[in-house]
């Protein structure tokens with residue numbers, strides 16, 4: 001008799017524990033989603049795919065111009081037409097430049113003094129740091145540096 005009662009109580013406790021575990025798993029998933037939302041997204045433009053490949057390697061949430069983000073973001077853009085900012089990027093910044101927190105630029109060293117100049121121009125005009133100038137789709141070291149810089153800005157923005 002007493003054993004039956006104990007068995008029933010044990011079953012109740014095990015059931016309650018299972019419910020709690022499920023709740024914790026749900027809270028963990030929600031926490032992960034919130035942390036992901038707090039990390040700054042990338043907004044990028046890519047004409048021939050190099051910037052897109054770079055952005056994919058960073059593993060960050062990313063939006064391709066003309067997609068709109070109504071939150072702070074990091075811009076990644078190529079330099080085109082001999083030191084120029086691509087026109088869609090200029091237009092996007094005119095509209096949403098207020099959310100810009102930093103810029104990274106792709107280019108090609110063959111352009112000598114014009115290497116990545118679009119990034120310099122944007123940084124100057126919008127008063128944000130140029131956190132990285134990389135060639136083509138970037139290498140592992142570029143991706144590491146980029147993520148390191150962006151993580152620092154993440155902390156500043158969410159503090």
Ligand SMILES: Cc1cc2nc3c(=O)[nH]c(=O)nc-3n(C[C@H](O)[C@H](O)[C@H](O)COP(=O)(O)O)c2cc1C
Pocket residue numbers: 045046047048049050051052078079080081082083084106107108109111114115116117135136137
């Ligand atoms: C017409 C043209 C002009 C370019 N002008 C420059 C330049 O002035 N400075 C530079 O650093 N890179 C220049 N580049 C190189 C691009 O910025 C580089 O290839 C970049 O990775 C392209 O990115 P995307 O493939 O995402 O469009 C130029 C490329 C093209 C095709």
